[in-house]
Amino acid sequence: xxxxxxxxxxxxxxxxxxxxxxxxxxxxxxxxxxxxxxxxxxxxxxxxxxxxxxxxxxxxxxxxxxxxxxxxxxxxxxxxxxxxxxxxxxxxxxxxxxxxxxxxxxxxxxxxxxxxxxxxxxxxxxxxxxxxxxxxxxxxxxxxxxxxxxxxxxxxxxxxxxxxxxxxxxxxxxxxxxxxxx
Amino acid sequence: xxxxxxxxxxxxxxxxxxxxxxxxxxxxxxxxxxxxxxxxxxxxxxxxxxxxxxxxxxxxxxxxxxxxxxxxxxxxxxxxxxxxxxxxxxxxxxxxxxxxxxxxxxxxxxxxxxxxxxxxxxxxxxxxxxxxxxxxxxxxxxxxxxxxxxxxxxxxxxxxxxxxxxxxxxxxxxxxxxxxxxxxxxxxxxxxxxxxxxxxxxxxxxxxxxxxxxxxxxxxxxxxxxxxxxxxxxxxxxxxxx
Numbered sequence: 387x388x389x390x391x392x393x394x395x396x397x398x399x400x401x402x403x404x405x406x407x408x409x410x411x412x413x414x415x416x417x418x419x420x421x422x423x424x425x426x427x428x429x430x431x432x433x434x435x436x437x438x439x440x441x442x443x444x445x446x447x448x449x450x451x452x453x454x455x456x457x458x459x460x461x462x463x464x465x466x467x468x469x470x471x472x473x474x475x476x477x478x479x480x481x482x483x484x485x486x487x488x489x490x491x492x493x494x495x496x497x498x499x500x501x502x503x504x505x506x507x508x509x510x511x512x513x514x515x516x517x518x519x520x521x522x523x524x525x526x527x528x529x530x531x532x533x534x535x536x537x538x539x540x541x542x543x544x545x546x547x548x549x550x551x552x553x554x555x556x557x558x559x560x561x562x563x564x565x566x567x568x
Numbered sequence: 569x570x571x572x573x574x575x576x577x578x579x580x581x582x583x584x585x586x587x588x589x590x591x592x593x594x595x596x597x598x599x600x601x602x603x604x605x606x607x608x609x610x611x612x613x614x615x616x617x618x619x620x621x622x623x624x625x626x627x628x629x630x631x632x633x634x635x636x637x638x639x640x641x642x643x644x645x646x647x648x649x650x651x652x653x654x655x656x657x658x659x660x661x662x663x664x665x666x667x668x669x670x671x672x673x674x675x676x677x678x679x680x681x682x683x684x685x686x687x688x689x690x691x692x693x694x695x696x697x698x699x700x701x702x703x704x705x706x707x708x709x710x711x712x713x714x715x716x717x718x719x720x721x722x723x724x725x726x727x728x729x730x731x732x733x734x735x736x737x738x739x740x741x742x743x744x745x746x747x748x749x750x751x752x753x754x755x756x757x758x759x760x761x762x763x764x765x766x767x768x769x770x771x772x773x774x775x776x777x778x779x780x781x782x783x784x785x786x787x788x789x790x791x792x793x794x795x796x797x798x799x800x801x802x803x804x805x806x807x808x809x810x
Binding site (some may be wrong): 487497 | 593594597600614615616617619622623636773
């Protein structure tokens, strides 16, 4: 937690939930906003209104931002989670493997660019042990699971983001324009 | 998994299938569908694999991101490429239709118009079969030819077309109908625009109808006329205001 204007504000990945993390990443993706506007909106998501900062100097605001962005530790990848009494697994063994099927579904979610894309990505990866493939990829099931996942801590999603980003950057084909081959 | 290594191993039908898959928006999903089509396995079988396993296979088919060769063949078994300078008016009109309506999808139809049966007459002149067939009845005959042997007729025709349009620009540069619906128009302007739109819609039909002096029984005679002769005559008529 970080104290801003006398209030405890979550800033660590073990404190923010995934919904808050999604909101924050979405705000940072808005190109029309400058850095100060972005941070004001981030603080608003976490319960501090813009008007609360009316008497704050720019130096003090910068200090708040610096403290807020001071993220400690590196979260570990979790392969299982429990939701509403059911066990969900994302991979077996020590190494995270990304299947082609999951990648196709994740690519679709990422392309849709909606705010809840991180929780939906996790909903695709984490599979309920007692369900079939068809049931797992059913869009209503994915949406319902994503809604529950949104309440979990952000430390769950970050290692997956890093791992998937690296895998896709290394292994995905590039969408290059056609070249002429003689 | 047996994968083709270049366009040399892809026929026209496979090429069209691959190009149709380009409508899939997601890059990875598209590449998987193409891989599945080229390997002859269902995409379901590929989906159980790990991304790293599939990426090795995808590297083997990177040639699909390039264009096939432009060095087309002038002869394919009994078919010989008819020189573009010898096109008839009817052949040109049909080619224009196929090029305007997705030329990859219609590549077989285009080949059917351009590659023809032929013989040499008693004077040693090369005679091409008359255009008395429907390319829609023939396009499948080209499905199994290697795409590298045929694909080049597309840039070849496009280049011919550009030069042709340039040469006869006075006949083609009719004023485009204005689609700006926000602009208020008088009833005369509105009527004139509707007439222009209608004229654009029936462009080729109108031209043929006028060339055969509104006698439908002469349509075949007109469409069999050499393209260049027809457009030379049209240019003359326009220039002399005949």
